[in-house]
Structure formats: C-alpha cells, structure tokens
Amino acid sequence: MKKIKVITTGGTIAMGEDKSTHQIVPKLSGEELLSHVPQLNNMAKLDLIQYTNLDSSQLTPKMIWDLAQLVEESLAEEEISGVLITHGTDTLEETAYLLDLLLDTTKPVVITGALRSFNQLSSDGEANLVQSLQTIIEPRSKNKGVLVVLNNQIHAARFVAKVHTNKLTAFSSINAGPIGHIDHCGVHYFYDLVKQITIRPKELEERVEIIKLSIGSSDKLIQAALDYGYKGLILEGFGLGTLPKNITAGLIMAKEEGIPVVVTSRCLEGRVYNLYGASAGGANIADMDIIFGGNLNSTKARLALMLLLGEGLSKNEIRRYFGFKLKM
Numbered sequence: 300m301k302k303i304k305v306i307t308t309g310g311t312i313a314m315g316e317d318k319s320t321h322q323i324v325p326k327l328s329g330e331e332l333l334s335h336v337p338q339l340n341n342m343a344k345l346d347l348i349q350y351t352n353l354d355s356s357q358l359t360p361k362m363i364w365d366l367a368q369l370v371e372e373s374l375a376e377e378e379i380s381g382v383l384i385t386h387g388t389d390t391l392e393e394t395a396y397l398l399d400l401l402l403d404t405t406k407p408v409v410i411t412g413a414l415r416s417f418n419q420l421s422s423d424g425e426a427n428l429v430q431s432l433q434t435i436i437e438p439r440s441k442n443k444g445v446l447v448v449l450n451n452q453i454h455a456a457r458f459v460a461k462v463h464t465n466k467l468t469a470f471s472s473i474n475a476g477p478i479g480h481i482d483h484c485g486v487h488y489f490y491d492l493v494k495q496i497t498i499r500p501k502e503l504e505e506r507v508e509i510i511k512l513s514i515g516s517s518d519k520l521i522q523a524a525l526d527y528g529y530k531g532l533i534l535e536g537f538g539l540g541t542l543p544k545n546i547t548a549g550l551i552m553a554k555e556e557g558i559p560v561v562v563t564s565r566c567l568e569g570r571v572y573n574l575y576g577a578s579a580g581g582a583n584i585a586d587m588d589i590i591f592g593g594n595l596n597s598t599k600a601r602l603a604l605m606l607l608l609g610e611g612l613s614k615n616e617i618r619r620y621f622g623f624k625l626k627m
C-alpha cells in the first residue's frame with residue numbers, strides 16, 4: 300500500500316453547522332475529517348498533518364508559501380508517494396497555482412475540497428476525498444504539477460477556477476478543459492500536461508495588488524497603491540487588454556517609479572495582447588511599459604508577480620516570464 304501525506308487546511312469539507320446560528324463554521328479536525336471516510340484507509344496508508352483549519356478566505360500568500368515548505372518536506376520522505384491537501388474552495392485555485400509554481404516534484408500533489416459540508420444534503424466531501432486519493436495512487440498522475448480534483452474531474456492548477464458560487468460543478472478549467480476524469484473504472488487522462496515551470500525565489504513579495512477597472516475608472520487607486528509602496532500592480536482591464544484613458548497619469552507614475560504593471564482581462568477566457576491603436580487604448584499601453592499577462596486571470600497573475608518580484612527580476616525579465624516562460 301502506498302503511503303500518502305494528507306495535509307488539512309480547513310474549508311467547507313471540514314465544516315459543520317453551528318446549531319445556534321444555523322451557519323456553517325469550521326468544525327472537524329483533520330482526524331475527524333478522515334474518520335468520515337473510513338474507506339480511505341483501505342486505499343493507502345495515510346499520514347496526517349493538520350496545517351490549519353480556516354475558511355479559505357482567511358489564508359494568505361505567506362501561509363501558502365509555508366505550506367509549500369511543508370509539502371516539500373513531505374515529498375522528500377522517500378516512502379511518501381504523494382500529497383493530498385484539503386482546502387476551502389473559495390481560494391483553492393490560488394493555493395493550487397502558487398504551489399504549482401513553487402514545487403519542483405514528479406510526485407503527485409492533489410488539492411480537493413467540498414461545496415457542501417458533511418451535514419448538508421448531497422455532501423461531496425466523501426467522493427472528492429476518495430477520487431483525490433485514487434488520482435494520487437494512479438501511476439500516470441506523476442509529473443503533472445499540482446492537480447485539483449473535485450466532482451469527478453481532474454484539473455491542472457494552471458487552468459482551474461471556481462466559476463460558480465455553490466454548484467457541485469463549481470470548478471472549471473478555463474481556456475483548456477479538465478485534464479482527466481474519474482469514474483467507476485478508475486482515473487482517465489485526456490491529454491498529457493507536463494508541469495511547466497518552477498519559480499522558487501528566496502522570498503515572496505507580498506506588496507502586489509489587483510485593481511479592477513471599469514468604464515470611466517480614474518487613476519486614484521493606482522496612485523494610492525504607489526503611495527502605499529506597492530511593488531507591483533495587476534490591472535484588470537477589458538477585452539484584449541484595453542484600459543480607460545483616465546488612468547494614463549497613474550501609468551506614467553508607475554513607469555517612472557519602475558513598478559511593473561501587468562494587464563489582465565475581465566474576460567473569463569482568452570489572452571491579452573497589444574492589438575488596438577493608441578486612440579483605442581492598446582498602443583499607448585505599450586508606451587507605458589505595460590506587461591501583458593497572457594491568459595492568466597488576475598489572481599493568478601498576482602501570485603506569479605509576487606514570486607518574480609521576490610526573485611528580484613527586472614521588469615524586462617518579468618515581461619519575458621509573462622509573455623513566454625509561463626507558457627500560456
């Protein structure tokens with residue numbers, strides 16, 4: 300039997316009802332969570348660590364940075380074949396992507412969660428845990444980077460996003476589709492996704508924020524972010540990456556201060572690039588030394604920028620990562 304490290308972090312999968320308010324709150328320790336699914340012990344030898352027990356809205360990039368360390372230590376244990384992480388679904392895609400960038404391993408790392416806690420109707424925690432473990436012990440799950448398993452689907456960290464607030468089908472792989480499926484016959488992969496890149500800086504630059512733009516947005520938030528000492532900005536613009544002209548002064552200020560500004564799109568799918576002319580927004584963006592964020596969504600672009608800044612890369616090197624090395 301394979302030995303698998305299970306690291307629990309909280310989320311709905313470990314929640315239950317508070318009888319006085321009827322709300323869902325953190326309830327189950329790691330041990331209690333696993334005791335809900337005794338069949339896991341017939342599938343692998345489990346070695347449990349409860350990392351924390353929080354709603355995933357309360358996690359921070361630094362906590363995921365430290366989690367990466369813990370996962371690395373676990374994977375370094377020769378007898379450990381893989382790591383299963385349980386997590387809240389709200390920010391699961393951020394943890395998955397940050398770990399995917401940080402970890403350099405061929406052993407499988409799978410993250411799962413649940414949309415419904417064990418006390419709710421049609422709770423999905425049991426199936427998600429079993430399918431995650433099935434995925435980890437499947438030999439073809441090696442060298443695929445961090446995987447996300449929920450609702451019978453296997454997603455690559457690079458593409459996965461929570462696209463619905465509470466349906467069991469909440470997770471989707473944007474721009475790509477899931478890389479695999481789990482059914483009664485086992486684990487099936489549709490295509491081969493090789494882990495793409497590892498960025499392992501000595502530190503994490505957390506002073507990176509996202510500013511979402513809409514028609515007529517001013518540059519006040521950009522200026523405020525620069526005044527507060529932010530070291531990098533993600534501007535979520537429109538369509539292919541156009542921006543409202545009112546923010547021009549803020550962009551000039553960022554350029555003068557040498558702060559990398561990465562443009563992403565409010566669109567759910569597709570890439571951003573410099574197609575539109577100056578009067579439409581595109582070309583003057585290039586003049587402002589803007590970096591196009593490929594097809595990363597804003598939250599993932601923010602995490603990548605935190606690592607690239609932590610590595611101490613120049614703006615041009617960062618541009619190369621977003622345009623080419625992060626391979627989108």
Ligand SMILES: NC(=O)C[C@H](N)C(=O)O
Nearest residue numbers: 310311354355387388389
């Ligand atoms: N389904 C969930 O896990 C949602 C929960 N609020 C969390 O992200 O921790």
